[in-house]
Amino acid sequence: MTLARKDLEGYDLIGDVHGCGASLAVLLEKLGYSYREGVYRHPRRRVIFLGDLIDRGPRIRLALNIARDMVEAGEADIVMGNHEYNALAYCRRAPPEWAGEWLREHSPRHNRIINETLAQFRDHP
Template identity: 40%
Template sequence: MRERVEKRSKTMQVDRGIDIVGDIHGCYQEFLQLLGLLGYVEKDGYYRHPQGRKLLSLGDITSRGPESLQLLQFFVRHIAAGLAEMTDSNHGWKIARWLDGRAVTLAHGDEKVAEEFRQYEAEFGKKKADELKEASRKLLLTSPSHIMLKRNGEIVAVAVHAGIRDDYIGRESSAVQTYCRYGDIAGVAADGRPIRKEWANERKSQRCLIVWGHDPRLEPEWKNNTLNIDQGCVFGGKLTAYRFPDNELVSVKAAENYSGQTDTPLTRCRERMQAELKLHPGS
């Protein structure tokens, strides 16, 4: 384990606009396609918006998909240049700890990141691979648990990976970080999957908009002034961006189901919706 690192700021000014992007999971080509639709222009390896808009990722940029290292390199460059930001996330935290030399088991697609690093070292050498590992380690370990979007000193929206309680907004602790990475977990099912509470359903406050991902939905989902923009791109769904404060949604369709799984969060979501329709026809 190496030295502790300070988290980056959990505040962004809305100013010229922010484009919040849901879980990418190594789907780099779809990400580039989405940037084009959003109006970003590439020059000298940097994507800039002509109106000065900034990118904000909800985390989980790696794992499951085919090009995690491309995304790590992208966000290392663009965050350093002040063009983008990113929140902490469950897969990001796992990869960060692995890069930090901690004892973790890479599974659920995280092992693909390790394989990409092995291939990268074979092609570019150990020095280059070590440099990228260190830059990626710092990127992921310093990502804030959530990011507050502010206008005229007021919080107008919060971006977070898996969810956040209103009384956690602006705070930082182990409990806050865990909630932001994993959501409200009620336990573990027999198949090993986490049992997630529908925290957005239970939200009572309308303090500000909360934009989140982590738990894929077939389409962007609004509930109690929260917006889920994880449409399961890596499972063959879509990659979604929410343009704030424009209140616009932009999506691109995944080229394929990169996960290689037939039983995915998207298929389970569709099954739940069909079951609800049978129970409540016409609703």
């Protein structure tokens, strides 16, 4: 976690974006953040992203890029949500001693939940 600036007045907690990147940008602007030097910044506040940035929405990559850029610039912090955790487990093979092939079973329900995220990253490693 980045150390707080002396002029910091508070935090904005944002969770459950679920791939709505354009809505995230609008929310940040309504909260007083402005897009400067490639990152949303606020003169007196920081964001803490509370996870679940992926799955469902039409702009998953945009949501992740906004959050990642803010974190890397020291304008935000992030906590992994259960959707990110499940996506990582879905894409990792289970160790040989496990009964299943994947850390997260590729069931119809799990396939449906992660389908939009995988589709939006199909051409992006």
